[in-house]
Amino acid sequence: MRHKVYTREHILKAAYELIEKDGFSNFTARNVAAQMGVSTQPIYLEFENMEDLKQSLIKTIFDDLTTKVFSVEHTGDKLIDISINYIDFAQNNPRLFMAMYLDEKGGGRTMYDLSYQFFKETILQQEEYKDLTEGYIEALFHGTWIPITGLATLMISKVIIPTRQQIIAIIEQSVNAVLESNYEDNSLNEEKK
Template sequence: MRHKVYTREHILKAAYEVIAKDGFTNFTARNVAKKMGVSTQPIYLEFKNMQDLKNTLVETVYEDLKKKVFSVEHTGDKLMDLAINYIDLSQKSPKLFIALFIDNYGGGKLMYDQAYEHFRHTIHDHEEYANLSEEHLKALHTGIWISVTGVAALMSSGVIEPTRQQIITVVQQTIDSILAIEAKKQENNE
């Protein structure tokens, strides 16, 4: 009789299905194994522990999101498109969005760090942001992150239903405000 071999990819796919349905609340070896119809043994043969599986899953999912979701063009402004795509993800896949970006047990700091690196890479060649220091880039990222997460959360809970143009306006006002504050700081330091 042949044994079925479960690869990292099989385990990651099952783990993804668990978080897409239930978030990280029920993210256990038993639930991932149940999704695959096997014991937990293959999971622990491929991953050191559940934290290793979780970290690998978050990184894998973020790479997938970068290619399939965060790269979609809407306005031609890469920074604006990134913000819109983040909000769109919250609407198309609310449970996944919450699991990755909101849930205490979710992607958390790892997801935030991945998002920051992607943000830096995305705006790297953007003339408007070319001369920003690392401190200014972090301030811009944090401000946009807070703004779009707020919009996404309020939309997901049905509290607000902004148009695409209203979303663009909010994001642009956030960007402009942060850049103005950072420019003022720089002026005061000179």
């Protein structure tokens, strides 16, 4: 009996290398297999289909980001630190950032949902945010997510090159605007009934 030569981890590593280089536009079983130098058979032995591989890859990358990137402390304010780390990730890994957060064929909604959950769990650990309602947490997420994604994208394309202090000031202004408002329902994703 032959033993497995290519494990789930081998396939995820090859898939990661492929999207890091080309994004999700060429994310096919054939291209992942070519990255590994094998046929597509090992992929379909380990994963139900390409969507299963894609979702497993997105979750693996996000888990890696939360432990190695998004948890780095800069200021002591978890909300600001997450924002800085998100921008730093974009600057240090622009293709992967675009594939995971901006590419319509990429991480999209899954990355949004995972990012929101991580954001919520992280900021609730901090004293000044621990008693916020779900509406304010969501408002804070959108109030920082939108500007930092814009900043990260503009910085990648070299349109703007703000200093770290300017980035922190923008984040603080966004946070303060949300906290000072009486806005309780920031559900950008709920369908209107």
